Amino acid sequence: MRNAPHHLLNTPDIEIWPGGLLRARSNHDARLLARASHVLRRKSDGRYLAVQLPRGLMPLITRLPEEPGIELALNLLDAHLSQPSRMPPPNGELPLAQLQQRLDQLGLDSSEYSEQTGLPLVAEPAHLQLAGFDRYRRPLWLTGNAARSWQRMQHAAAIDDIALDAISGYRSHDYQLGIFERKRARGLSVADILTVNAAPGYSEHHGGNALDISTPGEPPAEESFEHTAAFDWLQRRAGDFHFHMSYPRDNPHGIVYEPWHWCWRPAGSF
Numbered sequence: 001m002r003n004a005p006h007h008l009l010n011t012p013d014i015e016i017w018p019g020g021l022l023r024a025r026s027n028h029d030a031r032l033l034a035r036a037s038h039v040l041r042r043k044s045d046g047r048y049l050a051v052q053l054p055r056g057l058m059p060l061i062t063r064l065p066e067e068p069g070i071e072l073a074l075n076l077l078d079a080h081l082s083q084p085s086r087m088p089p090p091n092g093e094l095p096l097a098q099l100q101q102r103l104d105q106l107g108l109d110s111s112e113y114s115e116q117t118g119l120p121l122v123a124e125p126a127h128l129q130l131a132g133f134d135r136y137r138r139p140l141w142l143t144g145n146a147a148r149s150w151q152r153m154q155h156a157a158a159i160d161d162i163a164l165d166a167i168s169g170y171r172s173h174d175y176q177l178g179i180f181e182r183k184r185a186r187g188l189s190v191a192d193i194l195t196v197n198a199a200p201g202y203s204e205h206h207g208g209n210a211l212d213i214s215t216p217g218e219p220p221a222e223e224s225f226e227h228t229a230a231f232d233w234l235q236r237r238a239g240d241f242h243f244h245m246s247y248p249r250d251n252p253h254g255i256v257y258e259p260w261h262w263c264w265r266p267a268g269s270f
Contacts, residue, residue, distance in 0.1 A: 006130035007089055008141050009076055012098050013069025014049065015041045015172075016077050021130075021139045022048070032058065037081075040073055043174040052077065088144070093123035099201040102177045106190050108199055117253045119198060122206040124172060134166040135214065141170040143208040145242075146264035150211060153241040162233045167212035167220040167260065171205040196256050204246055210263040211243070226259040238262055 009016035017039045024030035029048065033039065036051035049067055050059045057074070064070060080089060099121070103110055114121070131140045131147035132154075142150060150166070157164045177200045183193045197203070204210035214220050215230035225231050238244065242265055247258040 005088075005144075005147075006139075008128045008130070009073075009080060009089055010094060010124055010126055010128065010172075011069055011073050011076060012094055012124075013043055014067075014073040015043055016073060016080070017041055018130075019052075029060075032060070038077060040070075040077070042067070043172050052081070088129075089127040092126040094126060096121060096123055096201065099173055102173055102200045105177065106180055106199065108190070110201070113199055113202070117198075117202070117255075119202040119253050121201050122204060124206050125170075125208045128170050128208050131169065132166070134168060135220070140166050140168075141208065142211070143264075145266070146209045146211075149241045149243065149264050153238065153243060156237065156241070157230070157233055160233060162230050163216050164230055164234075165214045165216060167214050168205065169211055170208040171203060173200045173206060176200040176203050176206070195254070198253075198255065204261075204263050209265070210246070210261065212260050213262055214260060221258070221260050223257060223259060231259055234262065242267060 006018045006021065008018070019033065019036040019038060022033055022039055022041070024033050025048075032051050032053070035053055037054075038052040040049040040051070041047065042049055048060050049070070050057055050061075050064055052058075061067070083089075100110060103113075110121070113119075125143055128141040129144045129147040131142040131150050134140045140147075140150075146169075154164050154166075176197070179197055180190065180193055180200070183197075184190070212221055213230070213234065214225060215228050218225055218228055218230070234243070234245075243262040244265055245259065246261050246263045247253065247255045249257045251257075
């Protein structure tokens with residue numbers, strides 16, 4: 001019998017990871033993570049908050065009950081632990097209520113940005129499925145449909161002697177905000193960053209259906225990817241697996257050409 005897929009349980013403030021997938025940051029963390037069935041991780045900075053051990057929940061920070069969103073996360077974990085082990089979490093999307101706060105940090109007006117770019121708001125999924133690992137051996141999280149389609153597409157490409165690498169999949173709103181903050185710290189303006197990165201809340205990566213794809217020997221997220229055999233294969237075959245390139249040249253959203261960015265869409269959604 002095949003093992004049940006790993007799922008990431010998602011809340012606006014906290015992610016609940018299955019054990020065995022996160023990297024330890026100290027010997028103490030390593031011992032705890034090795035025994036944990038689940039790890040609660042703060043989305044804004046990746047801080048580990050608590051681990052679920054056989055004997056119960058163990059906090060990793062002081063004043064865990066005061067952590068924003070902790071009650072919701074613990075209730076979600078309790079509900080998940082009470083379900084049969086092979087039963088997937090319920091589908092759904094997270095509310096967008098906290099998104100305006102992230103946009104305010106960048107001085108962006110959501111209505112004006114939506115009108116200028118034509119990009120829709122993208123909610124985060126309530127849970128995601130492990131779709132394998134990316135080029136850097138990080139867990140790759142996607143929605144269930146996108147995960148299964150990616151695995152089938154990667155296998156089909158391998159049969160044709162084409163190696164497809166995942167560079168990144170799901171990204172939270174907080175992660176996207178972090179991209180902006182790091183680039184602003186290097187001296188880039190928000191306007192400059194918006195030519196290559198969608199504003200928090202508007203990236204297809206938030207929805208868990210988008211992938212950045214490359215191939216061994218090719219640098220990630222570079223236009224040169226279009227000259228590879230992998231890109232040629234994707235142009236011919238990705239549609240068979242419901243993946244489509246989102247940002248071709250001269251796209252109406254004002255985003256630079258991204259031959260590496262592909263998004264899963266259900267049949268008939270165009």
